[in-house]
Amino acid sequence: MGITILFFSGLAVIAVWWLSTQRLTSKPWLEQGAAGEFPGTGVSSAPMAKVGLGVFLAAIGSLFALFISAYFMRMQLADWRPVPKPTLLWVNTGVLMLSSAALQLARARADQDDIAGVRTALLMAGGAALVFVSGQLYAWRQLSDAGYFLTSNPASSFFYLITALHGVHVLGGLVALGRNVARAWQGRNLARLSLGLDLCSLYWDFLLLIWLVLFGLLLLS
Amino acid sequence: MVDAVIGPEPVPPAEVAEVELYHPHSWITRYVFSQDAKVIAIQYSLTAMAIGLVALVLSWLMRWQLAFPGTLSFIDPSQYLQYITMHGMIMVVYLLTALFLGGFGNYLIPLMLGARDMAFPYLNMLSYWIYLLAVLVLVSSFFVPGGPTGAGWTLYPPQAILQGTPGYEMGIILMLTSLIIFIIGFTMGGLNYVVTVLQGRARGMTLMRMPLTVWGIFTATVLALLAFPALFVGAVMMLFDRVLGTSFFMPSLVSMGEQLQYGGGSPILFQHLFWFFGHPEVYIVALPAFGIVSDLISTHARRNIFGYRMMVWAIVAIGVLSFVVWAHHMYVSGMNPWFGFFFATTTLIIAIPTAIKVYNWVLTLWRGDIHLTIPMLFALAFIVTFVNGGLTGLFLGNVVVDVPLSDTMFVVAHFHMVMGVAPIFVIFGALYHWYPKVTGRMLNEGLGQLHFWITFLGAYAIFFPMHYLGLLGVPRRYHEMGSTSFVPESAQSLNVFITVAALIVGAVQLVFLFNLIWSLRYGRESGGNPWRATTLEWQTPETPPPHGNWGKELPVVYRWAYDYNVPGAKEDFLPQNRPPETSPA
Numbered sequence A: 001m002g003i004t005i006l007f008f009s010g011l012a013v014i015a016v017w018w019l020s021t022q023r024l025t026s027k028p029w030l031e032q033g034a035a036g037e038f039p040g041t042g043v044s045s046a047p048m049a050k051v052g053l054g055v056f057l058a059a060i061g062s063l064f065a066l067f068i069s070a071y072f073m074r075m076q077l078a079d080w081r082p083v084p085k086p087t088l089l090w091v092n093t094g095v096l097m098l099s100s101a102a103l104q105l106a107r108a109r110a111d112q113d114d115i116a117g118v119r120t121a122l123l124m125a126g127g128a129a130l131v132f133v134s135g136q137l138y139a140w141r142q143l144s145d146a147g148y149f150l151t152s153n154p155a156s157s158f159f160y161l162i163t164a165l166h167g168v169h170v171l172g173g174l175v176a177l178g179r180n181v182a183r184a185w186q187g188r189n190l191a192r193l194s195l196g197l198d199l200c201s202l203y204w205d206f207l208l209l210i211w212l213v214l215f216g217l218l219l220l221s
Numbered sequence B: 001m002v003d004a005v006i007g008p009e010p011v012p013p014a015e016v017a018e019v020e021l022y023h024p025h026s027w028i029t030r031y032v033f034s035q036d037a038k039v040i041a042i043q044y045s046l047t048a049m050a051i052g053l054v055a056l057v058l059s060w061l062m063r064w065q066l067a068f069p070g071t072l073s074f075i076d077p078s079q080y081l082q083y084i085t086m087h088g089m090i091m092v093v094y095l096l097t098a099l100f101l102g103g104f105g106n107y108l109i110p111l112m113l114g115a116r117d118m119a120f121p122y123l124n125m126l127s128y129w130i131y132l133l134a135v136l137v138l139v140s141s142f143f144v145p146g147g148p149t150g151a152g153w154t155l156y157p158p159q160a161i162l163q164g165t166p167g168y169e170m171g172i173i174l175m176l177t178s179l180i181i182f183i184i185g186f187t188m189g190g191l192n193y194v195v196t197v198l199q200g201r202a203r204g205m206t207l208m209r210m211p212l213t214v215w216g217i218f219t220a221t222v223l224a225l226l227a228f229p230a231l232f233v234g235a236v237m238m239l240f241d242r243v244l245g246t247s248f249f250m251p252s253l254v255s256m257g258e259q260l261q262y263g264g265g266s267p268i269l270f271q272h273l274f275w276f277f278g279h280p281e282v283y284i285v286a287l288p289a290f291g292i293v294s295d296l297i298s299t300h301a302r303r304n305i306f307g308y309r310m311m312v313w314a315i316v317a318i319g320v321l322s323f324v325v326w327a328h329h330m331y332v333s334g335m336n337p338w339f340g341f342f343f344a345t346t347t348l349i350i351a352i353p354t355a356i357k358v359y360n361w362v363l364t365l366w367r368g369d370i371h372l373t374i375p376m377l378f379a380l381a382f383i384v385t386f387v388n389g390g391l392t393g394l395f396l397g398n399v400v401v402d403v404p405l406s407d408t409m410f411v412v413a414h415f416h417m418v419m420g421v422a423p424i425f426v427i428f429g430a431l432y433h434w435y436p437k438v439t440g441r442m443l444n445e446g447l448g449q450l451h452f453w454i455t456f457l458g459a460y461a462i463f464f465p466m467h468y469l470g471l472l473g474v475p476r477r478y479h480e481m482g483s484t485s486f487v488p489e490s491a492q493s494l495n496v497f498i499t500v501a502a503l504i505v506g507a508v509q510l511v512f513l514f515n516l517i518w519s520l521r522y523g524r525e526s527g528g529n530p531w532r533a534t535t536l537e538w539q540t541p542e543t544p545p546p547h548g549n550w551g552k553e554l555p556v557v558y559r560w561a562y563d564y565n566v567p568g569a570k571e572d573f574l575p576q577n578r579p580p581e582t583s584p585a
Helices: A002-020 A048-075 A088-111 A115-145 A154-186 A190-220 B027-032 B037-067 B077-113 B121-143 B171-199 B212-244 B267-300 B308-324 B337-349 B351-365 B374-397 B399-405 B409-439 B445-472 B490-522
Strands: none
Touching: A002 A048, A002 B212, A002 B308, A048 A154, A048 A190, A048 B171, A048 B212, A048 B267, A088 A115, A088 A190, A115 A154, A115 A190, A154 A190, A154 B212, B037 B077, B037 B121, B037 B490, B077 B121, B077 B171, B077 B212, B077 B267, B077 B409, B121 B171, B171 B212, B212 B267, B212 B308, B267 B308, B267 B351, B267 B374, B267 B409, B308 B337, B308 B351, B337 B351, B337 B374, B337 B399, B351 B374, B374 B399, B374 B409, B374 B445, B409 B445, B409 B490, B445 B490
């Protein structure tokens, strides 16, 4: 459970830092008056959706941290046999990075009101993410062709399970991305589109980070 | 209500953008697929109470079997195990968690913070319907071949998914599926509760002005968002083991004379995952109860809560500590003695912030103007019951004391006192307290007194003797005791006594249900603020509050939530949105 405790400690540091800015030592029974007299203690100016995504990422982070903890604990048992790492995974990693980068590009284009550029970049990002998911599926195929099935040994069980879970999160992200593609084509509410791109890009970077950690984990074992 | 802005123009309160968009246009969108947090709260509460009734009936059947073994012929050992499992899981997850967070959280967070609605109303609606689906999947396991799972609510592998355990066929699969669905739905709701507290507060509602109810629900939701993934991971991996034949948790075994295909897995791994969720779960239930009871006591004793800051810090501290005590549920699973020492220490440390809270409740009552209303009675009952269950928790937190008591009725008595009866008292108190806001009418006082006294005394009649049975060595989860060398015959008459008490306490809950329905129509009209309380939910222009809660203008908060009997004030309470007498510059 070390990894999980580490992750939770990180969250605790963030929480304590935030709480420490909220005048938790004030004596509310002595203070009367409206907001504005206590700067920084109202709601933050960040968009609601962005805060929501942040909280969601903490929950997903907890999910993957726990999987990784389970992975380490199971790995120490006697029947663990490492699985081969298909070279394809390196390609997939590159494609996912490309997808993330394309979203950054889309954000930059949106800042310059270049709606055509946003559309191209969004399609690139979505296409790359789809290629990533198909690539992961193909990596499954390669493994099973090599005789490593879900139940063959715990390492391959974990490989299928964790890549599947990560893939599902990417697919979920694609739904959100699809809505932004629709917004980009309607081209009406650019402020909302810009927020949507921010959120997608944050989510993508997070999934990329998780994938890099998971991939590192696979390479280690 | 004065609504002038004093001082520099502050950040405008976050509220649901374009409120008009969410206004219901038809009966279906108003009452069924509603995005109004208050309607969702009622949906959550009714569903939770309905499934809770199922669990109540199961407890009757179990008690009947223990007192009069063999008289109900359909209760065989497997049935008994199935009742135990379903009773436990329903009560902990589908009733208590759903009612505190989905029910009270949805109703109270936006109202107490002066918001129009939750941050993401659509997601909030989805959360309820997914919860309902989880409940239906769970209930469906009563009707499949083999019946529901009988693995115990902890679902320990390998036995949970092996032939010979009741519900091995479909029950366990449905249980795990239902939990996974529940967690997905809860996460949607939980995001709402947290983000609404962070971003939905009215102007002037600083964190340190939030009622403790909101603090409790907020912290519990954070715990739940982080702890439920552990159950999710465990459930998914066990489902893989059961359905697809992986060996995450399954060691190699011989079952029914056959070598199974499993091999090498670790049952202890599941226990770590389960209790990493399971212990925070105790506080997911307890923290909202702590928060709500603080507000009940303060309001009904007409006194500001003693040590508000300490109360807030204690809630946060308990939340943090609850993540580093999980292995005290695993003392008998075998562990490095140093781990046992570590987890015993952290477990006992939790007693400090918890004791601070208890002292503060008692000191709030000290020289208060105590009104023995039904909510107050339940709040007082909570304090004694929680102290009671907490003290036996100190026994069980010590490794050497725990080992002989493990898996006896003593443990059953302990956790029922501390996380069954105590939080349920708070739920009852809270229902009596907020029912007038929800319906505009008071619950009947006489029926309430009857309900309270029988429930309170009855709960003690049930669970006090159970400690003693546990000390005698009566094991939990046994369908029938049989004769042993160490349990005297008289234990059986105690069992009969407990069962009679349990049947009476169960029956009086029907009086409560009747009261809920009867008062809807015939209850005394309450007006907007029958308890003369300070918090914002009582200051709404209309009762029950309509969609959007506040009419045109959002409230502005000028003071903390506990201005009762302020020296020099004309009335004995000052609502949070009452501006100061002399306007500060």
